Amino acid sequence: MIEIALASGKSLFFASDNHLGMPSLEQSHQRERLFVQWLEEIAPKAGALFLLGDLFDFWFEYKRVVPKGFVRVLGKLAQLRDQGLPIYFFVGNHDLWMGDYFEKELGIPVFYKPQEVSCAGKHFLIGHGDGLGPGDKGYKRMKKVFTNPFCKWLFRWLHPDIGVSLAQYLSVKNKLISGAEDVHFLGEDKEWLVQYCKRKQAQKHYDYFLFGHRHLPMTIDLGGGATYINTGDWIHYYTYAVFDGQKCQLMVRD
Structure with missing residues (x-):
């Protein structure tokens, strides 16, 4: 449980899915600058910042090497x-x-699974959102391979120029990774993150569920005082969520 004491006049900010580096470092620089400007704008009123995943379109840490770029953010x-x-x-x-x-x-701190957060008397469940809920079996199988220690060890033996280039290519071309076929609202009964949140809500009450991954900003009333918010992305929508100590809502950067 992450517990946050929110000072007067401060808010929690949530953003996800910048995919910096996509489709190239040069073409993502403009989005990176906009995001950095947003970070500067919210800094005076931020009590905490939650980055809900896919800040980069690809990231792999070798023992002494990280991907080139992203110096501004x-x-x-x-x-x-x-x-x-x-x-x-x-x-x-x-x-x-x-x-x-x-x-x-x-x-x-870096988290690999959804985390519970308590702030101003409200309870949140926060994460990226990939591989949660029913369905998405192809990606779930692929994720097990990608996160397997032996597979990671094998990939690390590739020269970074080869490994990073290969991963960037697959990131765009493989729909299981990119989610290219999954960018439209499917209806609550088919939105697997909505189903996941409803199942978690049946086990324990949360006021807000915040996730990214879907690239589609949405706010859905789950009933029982619970709300699901997807933070959208910084490719098409430039949306983010703000919790001011009383309510949490989606916003769009001007």
Whole structure:
């Protein structure tokens, strides 16, 4: 359980699915600059920042190497942490090979599973959202392979120029990874994250469920005082969620 004491005038901020590096480093620089500007704008009023996965379109940590690029966002996150802002990072399906770089270099804890958060009397369940709920069996099988220690060890033997290029290609071309066929609202009965949240709500009450992964901003009343919010993405929608101590809602960056 993550417990946050929210100071007067402060809010929690949630964002996901920037996919920096996609479709190329050069083409993602504009989105990176916009996100850094947003981080600067929210800093004075942020009590904590939650990054809900897929900040990068691909991330793999070799023993002494990390992917090239992203210096603007990494530098800004480091600055915010140095200024005392709590930041929490949730691994997504594109950056699931995250190691200890964020924790050691930036002081940002990294989570691989959904976490419970308590703040201002409200209870949250927060994560990226991949592989949760019913269905999505193809991706679930593939994730087991990708996260297998032996498979990770084999990949690490590839030269980074080869490994990163191969992974970036697959990230775009493989629909199980990219989710390219899954960007439209499917209806509550077919939205597997909605089904997951309803099942969790039946076991324990949460006021808010916050996830990314779907690339589709949505707010759904689950009944019983619970709300599911998907934070959308920073590719098409530039949306994020804000909890001001009383309510949590989606916002769009101007």
